[in-house]
Amino acid sequence: MTEVNEPLDVDLDRVWTGVAARVWCPAPSPAERLVGWLLRSPGLARALVVTPSLMLGWLVASCVVLIAGIAATAGTGTPYVALLAPAIAAAGIAYAYGPGIDPAWELSQSLPVSDRMVLLVRALAVFGLNAALGLIASAVSGVAVAVTFGWLVPMTAVCALALAGATLARSANVGVAAGMAGWAITVLAGRALTGTFTAAVTTSSLVLPYLAVTAGCVALVLYATRVPGGAR
Amino acid sequence: MNVELTDLRRRFGRTEAVAGVSLQAGPGVFGLLGPNGAGKTSLLRMMATVLAPSSGRMELLGRDPGDHADRREIRRRLGYLPQSLGYYPGFTVSEFVEYFALLKDMPPAKVPGAVASAVERCGLSDRARSKLRSLSGGMLRRVGIAQAIVNDPELLLLDEPTAGLDPEQRMAFRALLREIGGRATVVVSTHLVEDVGAACTEVTLMNQGKIVFHGTPAQLTARGEGSGAAGDAPLERGYSAVLSEARA
Incomplete structure (x- = not known):
């Protein structure tokens, strides 16, 4: 029997592309895969990974401020963590997304995964992370449970205010200024009326106004990020 | 037709950037020419x-x-x-292209192959794992083109794609445009007239938000013949002649 050695018909370009695909695009991390599964969108999961205020530098800065807050609380007895946490979270939210903050903002406007979804997912992630950091810091600083949980509602309102400011003005700095100013006015007004700095986080009658501010700001954000219908 | 525009307008305050543009385009490479402020970018963004x-x-x-x-x-x-491509400096070339492939809702299983193909077609294979912060302006432009073609688009819109490319890269890019234009509609906004002559099947010239010429590059060249219009090349003279007429 004669054996004929014919050259194999191999598409080398295709082989190379297959190899390159494996080398250049390694599988996403388990965390990214989990987020992609939860959000039902691998694109949104990747969009979370590049959130500016979820980057290591931001997290380190937030931790440093909260650690300083813990030390100040221990030294003075005033729950500075509760007063700092909403402001930190507001800055993180304002810097989560938008023109001038996200380098690829213009491109993201032309993608099927809507920028409102990206904004929402990033804002929730930043809020959740800051809330967790703030709660840990409050627990470590040993302040009363009422104070520890009391700032979560005002933090939501301040974050919503910062987000609305940033979205309407299309400027993260305006968002931060709005959030900081709103929170400073609330804290100082609380002190002027009751004589204590913690009034803004311990007065239960403020919960409804905080929720009203949150709802109003969310409505503004939804309006500002509505998809333009365009002329027909 | 892949693109059908009828009396399209866009205002920014009192300025009308696009002032009643009507256009139809099927597969092919369409050049969008015009001076700065003619409304090309606004039209492309729409x-x-x-x-x-x-x-x-x-x-x-x-x-x-x-x-x-x-x-x-x-x-x-x-x-x-877009005219100005924003990018994440810490991303590698392939990560950046992959990111946009995912945000374009491509099936995840198809993404790695599409990324590899787009990166190769843009001549970036040897820099696929380089961080974007380490790339030159021309290379970044090619990364932008790679993300634009990663989903094998049926409508490809490129705003000043050849800015920063060297002559050799521009020739390769024009060949890529012609290849894509064989099955898709490619609209290229540029003010480099030679790009239009080399790669486009049709050309549209805009001035002050309006279309002042639409035809083939040969027809635009013919408008310049004997007109005494300024320009180093026949197509440039056609461009100058049409613009002068529009401004007159």
Whole structure:
């Protein structure tokens, strides 16, 4: 029997592309895969990974401020963590997304995964992370449970205010200024009326106004990020 | 037709950037020429569904971008390179292209192959794992083109794609445009007249928000013959002649 050695018909370009695909695009991390599964969108999961205020530098800065807050609380007895946490979270939210903050903002406007979804997912992630950091810091600083949980509602309102400011003005700095100013006015007004700095986080009658501010700001954000219908 | 525009207008305050543009385009490479401020970028941004028109009618890939579901479908089949490409400096070339492939709703299983193919077609294979912060302006432009073509778009919109490319890269890019234009609609906004002559099947010249010429590059060249218009090349003289007429 004669054996004929014919050259194999191999598409080398295709082989190379297959190899390159494996080398250049390694599988996403388990965390990214989990987020992609939860959000039902691998694109949104990747969009979370590049959130500016979820980057290591931001997290380190937030931790440093909260650690300083813990030390100040221990030294003075005033729950500075509760007063700092909403402001930190507001800055993180304002810097989560938008023109001038996200380098690829213009491109993201032309993608099927809507920028409102990206904004929402990033804002929730930043809020959740800051809330967790703030709660840990409050627990470590040993302040009363009422104070520890009391700032979560005002933090939501301040974050919503910062987000609305940033979205309407299309400027993260305006968002931060709005959030900081709103929170400073609330804290100082609380002190002027009751004589204590913690009034803004311990007065239960403020919960409804905080929720009203949150709802109003969310409505503004939804309006500002509505998809333009365009002329027909 | 992949692009059908009827009396499209876009205002920014008192300025009308696009002042009643009507245009139809099927497969091919379409050059969008014009001086600075002619309205090319605004027109391209409207076609990219980034900017809503103030008035007029627009149909892209047979769908109405004013409708939410239609717009999402258009965006899946669209490639867009903005004039100023923002990028994440810490991303590698392949990570950046992969990111946009995922955000274009491509099936995840198809993404790695599409990324590898787009990176190769843009001549970036040897820099696929380089961080974007380490790339030159011309290379970044090619990364932008790679993300625009990664989903094999049926409508490709490129704003000043050859800015920063060296002559050899520009020739390779024109060949890529001609190849894509064989099956898709490619709209290239540029003020480099030689790009239009070398790669485009049709050319549209805009001035002050209006179309002042639409035809083939040969027809534009013919407009310059014997006109005494300024220009180093026949196509440039055609461009200058049409613009002078429009301004007169």
